[in-house]
Amino acid sequence: MxxxxxxxxxxxVAAVRAREVSALEVADAHIERALTWNDLGAxxxxxxxxxxxxxxxxxxxxxxGEDPGPLTGVPVALKDNLCTxxxxxxxxxxxxxxxxxxxxxxxxxxxxxxxxxxLGKTNLDEFSMGSSTENSAFRLARNPHRLECxxxxxxxxxxxxxxxxxxxxxxxxxxxxxxxxxxxxxGVVGLKPSYGLVSRYGLIAFAxxxxxxxxxxxxxxxxxxxxxxxxxxxxxxxxSSCRAVPPLRASGSIEGLRLGLPREFFGDxxxxxxxxxxxxxxxxxxxxxARAVDVSLPLTRHAxxxxxxxxxxxxxxxxxxxxxxxxxxxxxxxxxxxxxxxxTTRGEGFGREVKRRILLGTFSLSSGYHxxxxxxxxxxxxxxxxxxxxxxxxxxxxxxxxxxxxxxxxGEKLEDPLAMYLSDVLTVSANLCGVPALSxxxxxxxxxxxxxxxxxAPRFGEETLFRMARAYESLAPDASxxxxxxxx
Amino acid sequence: xxxxxLVGMEVHLQLRTQSKMFSRCPARFGAPPNTLVDPxxxxxxxxxxxxxxxxxxxxxxxxxxxxxxxxxVTRFDRKNYFYPDLPKGYQISQYDRxxxxxxxxxxxxxxxxxxxxxxxxxxxxxxGKSLHDDRRGLSRVDFNRAGTPLVEIVSEPDxxxxxxxxxxxxxxRAVVSYLDISDANxxxxxxxxxxxxxxxxxxxxxxxxxxxxxIKNLNSVRNVERALLCEIERQLAEYREKGPAxxxxxxxxxxxxxxxxxxxxxxRKEEEHDYRYFPDPDIPPLTLTEEWRTEAASRVxxxxxxxxxxxxxxxxxxxxxxxxxxxHRSTADYFEKVVAAGCAPKPAANWILTDLGRHANxxxxxxxxLGLAPAHVAGLIGLVExxxxxxxxxxxxxxxxMLETGAxxxxxxxxLGLAxxxxxxxxxxxxxxxxxxxxxxxxDYRAGKKKAFDALMGFVMRDTQGKADSDLVRSVVEEILxxx
Numbered sequence: 001m002x003x004x005x006x007x008x009x010x011x012x013v014a015a016v017r018a019r020e021v022s023a024l025e026v027a028d029a030h031i032e033r034a035l036t037w038n039d040l041g042a043x044x045x046x047x048x049x050x051x052x053x054x055x056x057x058x059x060x061x062x063x064x065g066e067d068p069g070p071l072t073g074v075p076v077a078l079k080d081n082l083c084t085x086x087x088x089x090x091x092x093x094x095x096x097x098x099x100x101x102x103x104x105x106x107x108x109x110x111x112x113x114x115x116x117x118x119l120g121k122t123n124l125d126e127f128s129m130g131s132s133t134e135n136s137a138f139r140l141a142r143n144p145h146r147l148e149c150x151x152x153x154x155x156x157x158x159x160x161x162x163x164x165x166x167x168x169x170x171x172x173x174x175x176x177x178x179x180x181x182x183x184x185x186x187g188v189v190g191l192k193p194s195y196g197l198v199s200r201y202g203l204i205a206f207a208x209x210x211x212x213x214x215x216x217x218x219x220x221x222x223x224x225x226x227x228x229x230x231x232x233x234x235x236x237x238x239x240s241s242c243r244a245v246p247p248l249r250a251s252g253s254i255e256g257l258r259l260g261l262p263r264e265f266f267g268d269x270x271x272x273x274x275x276x277x278x279x280x281x282x283x284x285x286x287x288x289x290a291r292a293v294d295v296s297l298p299l300t301r302h303a304x305x306x307x308x309x310x311x312x313x314x315x316x317x318x319x320x321x322x323x324x325x326x327x328x329x330x331x332x333x334x335x336x337x338x339x340x341x342x343x344t345t346r347g348e349g350f351g352r353e354v355k356r357r358i359l360l361g362t363f364s365l366s367s368g369y370h371x372x373x374x375x376x377x378x379x380x381x382x383x384x385x386x387x388x389x390x391x392x393x394x395x396x397x398x399x400x401x402x403x404x405x406x407x408x409x410x411g412e413k414l415e416d417p418l419a420m421y422l423s424d425v426l427t428v429s430a431n432l433c434g435v436p437a438l439s440x441x442x443x444x445x446x447x448x449x450x451x452x453x454x455x456x457a458p459r460f461g462e463e464t465l466f467r468m469a470r471a472y473e474s475l476a477p478d479a480s481x482x483x484x485x486x487x488x
Numbered sequence: 489x490x491x492x493x494l495v496g497m498e499v500h501l502q503l504r505t506q507s508k509m510f511s512r513c514p515a516r517f518g519a520p521p522n523t524l525v526d527p528x529x530x531x532x533x534x535x536x537x538x539x540x541x542x543x544x545x546x547x548x549x550x551x552x553x554x555x556x557x558x559x560x561v562t563r564f565d566r567k568n569y570f571y572p573d574l575p576k577g578y579q580i581s582q583y584d585r586x587x588x589x590x591x592x593x594x595x596x597x598x599x600x601x602x603x604x605x606x607x608x609x610x611x612x613x614x615x616g617k618s619l620h621d622d623r624r625g626l627s628r629v630d631f632n633r634a635g636t637p638l639v640e641i642v643s644e645p646d647x648x649x650x651x652x653x654x655x656x657x658x659x660x661r662a663v664v665s666y667l668d669i670s671d672a673n674x675x676x677x678x679x680x681x682x683x684x685x686x687x688x689x690x691x692x693x694x695x696x697x698x699x700x701x702x703i704k705n706l707n708s709v710r711n712v713e714r715a716l717l718c719e720i721e722r723q724l725a726e727y728r729e730k731g732p733a734x735x736x737x738x739x740x741x742x743x744x745x746x747x748x749x750x751x752x753x754x755x756r757k758e759e760e761h762d763y764r765y766f767p768d769p770d771i772p773p774l775t776l777t778e779e780w781r782t783e784a785a786s787r788v789x790x791x792x793x794x795x796x797x798x799x800x801x802x803x804x805x806x807x808x809x810x811x812x813x814x815x816h817r818s819t820a821d822y823f824e825k826v827v828a829a830g831c832a833p834k835p836a837a838n839w840i841l842t843d844l845g846r847h848a849n850x851x852x853x854x855x856x857x858l859g860l861a862p863a864h865v866a867g868l869i870g871l872v873e874x875x876x877x878x879x880x881x882x883x884x885x886x887x888x889x890m891l892e893t894g895a896x897x898x899x900x901x902x903x904l905g906l907a908x909x910x911x912x913x914x915x916x917x918x919x920x921x922x923x924x925x926x927x928x929x930x931x932d933y934r935a936g937k938k939k940a941f942d943a944l945m946g947f948v949m950r951d952t953q954g955k956a957d958s959d960l961v962r963s964v965v966e967e968i969l970x971x972x
Contacts, residue, residue: 083533083534089534096533099533101527101532101534102532105534200536201535201536205533208769208770236538237536237538238537238539238770238771239769239770239771239772314769316568317766319577320568320577321531321575321577323577325572325575326530326531327532335625339570365568366762367764370764
């Protein structure tokens with residue numbers, strides 16, 4: 001038998017249910033692993049004692065003959081922008097450094113009900129704003145495949161944790177690629193679900209019309225297992241869809257499925273190694289009966305511009321609540337006026353990137369500029385939705401690279417925000433259009449860094465998305481990529 | 489110089505819902521501070537707003553009652569500004585797709601009936617309340633009120649005087665009371681009103697428009713009237729001082745100081761916030777379906793304006809009396825019950841608006857809440873109309889006793905011996921006594937002093953404890969004076 005931390009979530013559930021191994025042993029194996037890999041910076045709060053207590057409770061329930069649920073005994077790591085009533089929830093920001101929410105996010109409730117063992121909270125760019133986790137106010141996160149590279153972001157901690165075996169499953173959130181880009185950089189599977197499939201109740205908002213919570217895992221079935229556990233209608237989120245979640249783990253044929261290759265996603269700036277890996281993946285799928293179709297999404301060239309108006313606009317409003325009045329940081333020096341207290345609190349509490357985006361968004365919404373920026377961006381966004389719907393009349397899925405390049409070096413783009421923003425160029429369209437998109441590993445670069453393949457489906461087309469991803473995974477057994485082991 | 493007053497009204501009305509506008513947290517007045525809160529109300533990270541369907545249905549019924557044009561699809565927007573009592577740093581309101589546009593409020597003043605056009609009606613959430621402790625230099629915030637559903641009703645500047653402003657508020661409150669959707673009490677703050685006012689002054693040449701002033705801090709209908717009066721005076725004085733140049737002054741917001749009975753400058757237009765409105769991405773647009781409209785329509789009863797017209801036509805009442813009766817649905821219903829119990833409409837209206845109304849005011853209740861059976865009131869009025877008891881003892885002695893004991897008026901009249909004296913012999917006896925005892929008055933009467941006759945009548949009435957039939961007294965006294 002392989003090491004416990006190497007096992008899939010599905011096989012861990014089976015083993016714990018069969019009492020071949022206890023939930024406590026599973027938790028211990030991952031806690032030990034997390035402590036060994038502490039310098040990855042994957043976790044902001046690791047909660048070993050709490051995790052052990054939860055694991056023992058699962059074992060007790062099994063001993064009483066109960067079924068704790070579909071994630072029985074599986075350790076899960078949570079991005080630190082998901083509210084947990086028993087752990088800090090900082091969003092990677094000084095302004096929430098001491099904040100422990102009085103309630104659980106919907107997905108956290110669901111995980112507890114499913115018998116999962118929550119390990120702790122993972123590192124992220126402050127308020128999910130970033131593509132390298134370097135905007136975390138607390139820790140630098142590293143790519144387990146190459147420590148001097150970024151794990152991506154903003155869900156960099158979740159991706160690194162899963163890739164290095166610190167947790168078999170993790171939840172992240174994706175506003176412009178924040179699950180898929182780090183999944184691609186770390187060589188794991190990551191899904192941004194259709195907008196409305198997973199309740200955002202308790203997800204600390206970055207850009208409400210784009211944010212979705214989604215799974216990260218080392219295999220397609222594990223990602224589906226986690227998604228099934230958290231998806232479905234929640235009356236506390238008015239944007240949550242009422243439709244039933246289809247079974248996502250059933251296998252099926254890909255014979256005759258049409259794969260669209262939007263030419264705008266294969267343009268300038270795409271690294272040759274990435275282009276070649278995606279081309280190989282396409283050929284493998286075509287060999288299995290899928291049909292490749294060239295398509296075009298001309299409005300994609302506006303995607304980054306639209307995204308960097310819509311997301312900061314919403315963020316400027318979403319982040320207005322951090323004012324030092326009710327919770328979190330308050331910097332007032334004792335006898336400041338309310339306005340001074342508010343300004344000092346926000347000045348000290350927010351990092352540079354967050355301030356930059358608040359300024360961008362405030363500007364885009366100001367009277368006199370609203371129509372030229374926010375108003376026009378909304379119009380282009382609506383046109384992009386129509387354009388992709390039109391393309392999905394002719395193809396079942398879109399196949400693209402997830403990122404133009406493999407993981408970049410730490411510090412490489414930190415001083416160049418525009419270059420950092422452009423690393424989202426292939427992922428933001430799915431958020432702007434509300435469609436699901438999944439990234440899965442499709443090989444490595446010559447220097448050993450993972451490459452990500454992105455599949456996109458029409459809204460609520462997750463079933464087809466998982467079917468295609470599973471087909472690819474079974475064709476390319478080397479798709480799962482463990483990072484190099486380190487000396488003990 | 490001709491001066492036209494233009495007043496527009498912005499009214500905020502708290503809806504009486506079980507829960508708040510965007511969460512299931514209970515909503516009510518007067519709970520201990522910060523007990524009616526939850527993650528949504530406090531704007532905790534990750535909390536999301538879900539619109540309260542009941543509140544929207546109530547607002548829809550109000551929009552229908554006011555004859556507004558309902559939106560097909562309505563939308564919530566964020567109004568962004570920082571204030572400690574605003575938990576999220578934005579207020580959820582409605583901007584360019586309000587629930588309804590247009591509509592009207594019909595008002596009745598002593599001058600007659602008039603229509604005030606409405607511009608729009610929309611839904612928003614209330615803020616918390618800041619409480620300042622100046623002595624200790626502390627500010628505290630109570631979030632109980634935060635998130636309470638509000639309807640904002642904006643009128644066109646069709647109101648031409650402070651009296652019309654009062655009539656407007658009364659008419660609007662009447663509609664709200666009929667729909668039973670709000671307590672609409674200005675003292676408790678569940679109806680708040682911000683009038684905006686300016687003057688068009690014609691003094692030869694082009695008319696001069698004074699800058700529009702919005703007035704805040706008004707906590708009673710009376711203060712709305714007083715504030716408008718002194719603001720109109722202030723604008724006139726400013727015009728006299730600055731002349732036509734006053735038109736170039738910026739718009740401003742002024743507060744009203746109750747003690748000084750004066751308005752004071754709060755801020756000018758250019759100091760106002762840029763609210764950066766945009767559609768709230770947490771709340772999808774709402775389609776006001778046919779079923780939803782039907783449900784809201786079923787909540788709309790016969791409205792005060794229609795009831796008033798019916799009272800005028802069916803019962804022959806004047807506009808002002810009919811409007812006053814119709815201000816509260818229960819009062820109007822009570823009137824109809826008294827009429828149904830066999831009372832003539834005009835005396836019924838008169839009694840309800842005067843004697844019953846006074847008792848109700850004293851007890852701070854509505855007429856229908858006095859606990860008087862409509863049949864008993866009809867009985868009392870009947871006794872007076874039939875001449876079996878005189879008006880004054882009926883109002884001053886029988887009615888209070890009815891309120892105390894709930895007994896039938898006939899029984900009380902008998903018990904107190906108030907039955908009217910129409911025995912001519914008894915009256916003649918009293919009249920002879922009066923004439924004999926007051927020779928001076930008799931002499932004055934003969935000298936042509938009409939008042940002396942009234943005095944003599946008064947002596948007779950007093951002698952009979954007011955129970956004597958006054959017509960009979962008159963003819964008997966005349967007769968005796970002729971004789972002697």
